[in-house]
Amino acid sequence: MNVLANWWDLRSLANPVNGLLGWLRDKGWDEIAYIVSGSIGAAAIGLFLGVAMLALIWVERRVIARIQIRRGPNRVGPQGLLQPVADAIKLMQKESLTPRLGDKWVFWLAPLLLFIPTVLTLGVVPFGDGMTVADLNVGVLFIIAVGSVMPLVVFMAGWSSNNKYSLLGAMRTIAMVLSYELPAVISLLSVVVLTGSMQLGEIINFQKDHNTWNVFLLPLPFAIYLIASLAEIGRSPYDIAEAESEIVAGYHTEYSGMKFGLFYAVELANALIIGGLFAVFFFGGWWTYYLDVIIPSWVLFFVKMLLGYWLFVWARGTVPRLRIDQSLKFSWQFLVPMGLLNVVLVAFEVALWYQLDAPGIILAPFAVINWLLTAGLIVGYVRLLKLEHTQTPRRLTLTEDVGIVTHVPAPSAAGYSAAGGSPA
């Protein structure tokens, strides 16, 4: 962050805040400055989440509608923009039922605790140049740790409902999150190996200093993290935890009214945050090849965040749901070994880079090697396991169909009476 920045320079919203804090510190009110800085950050994140969730409901419904060749909400307000507000008011007016046989305390506690992991993750995300509530030096580890709390809340909801569908959904969530946590952790390990820091601000600085986005150097971790994070937040195609065609609504079957609305909202918020983490880890965060000199850095970050979110909506609209055995096997037998091999590869490159004391331009051949090896690894691994075409059914010809039909023995009156007896 530029120390000499003026407080009216809104390319980073940290500048006016720092102006205010500097003025408070000049007065000697250090404690007040600390409380004010924390409050501003917390209020900003709360406001951001509140506005973002209302906006995202609209984006999600409109995009899904377009994919499914419908119009989507377009009556309430211009282009249906006020539809989420109407939805929120409707949910608040609805009767909220508590199951008689459930655990009432835990049933109420689950939606209350639901937002804590989400908000804490936002705390380490740099929204712009210097716009972080707390740029922890163990940021990546913090995101992983806080993200693991989420299934706990989901399990509280599922268990306390005392409903078989809820419990099945909660159990599936645990299995899915546990299985896909590992590929996510391994792919982020590649990022940490390359950038040499767990601090999110430093990860962006590395990309800025070397004039590159991590996605150019780490195509495989990018793909793995995309798939794993989809599964971790339980969005389609990995939404078996709330598969409506099998287990009603999964862990929030018994929730109604505003409590259901909270479960719905946090899913959108999580998707948005994963979009933001994508931007930080693989697309340079707020830094965008000198564009951040003209355009405010936080605008660039929001654009990238929304693009990531839009990718998730796209996946939800187009990809069919996986079965639990398919998704677990895919994680353990494909994503985990791929990720570990990639960590070894990247570690070797970084070790070589520092051993040779080479200039940063060495990253360019590394990028080419990584892309080639990624393609080779995927093709080679699929060949090795003979994964291809195992699920494709044989196409039947017309004559075969007719042949099957003619060989079915027609039921005769004699056979019916001999086998059955009287139907009554």
Add this chain to the structure above:
Amino acid sequence: MLGQWGHMGFLVVVGLSLPAVALVISFLLGLVKIRPKDPNAIKQDTYECGIEAEGSAWVQFHSGYYVFALLFVVFDIETVFLYPWAVALRQEKLFAFVDALLFIAILGVGYVYAWRKRAFEWR
């Protein structure tokens, strides 16, 4: 450094108050009779496709979930051990790389064992 964690405390408050505000507004709407509150035995019954719920859901569960939890504990903790190594790699260079190679090889032995025992398949 400690101050940053203090800021996280502010965020916990935000995380609690976001749903709390929504639930409190909902509660207040109930007080002024906009939101109905008319529970009865059928409404509060456990949902089970419209028929009466048979027994409790708190029963013994499929052990397949347990196997995946065990696998996760083993592999995830070993992977998290690699994070400090990843940060220190720039000082130790190729020496640290060979170290981690050995570590990942040991991890790989366990991985192959689990694969041969068909622990990765849902049964």
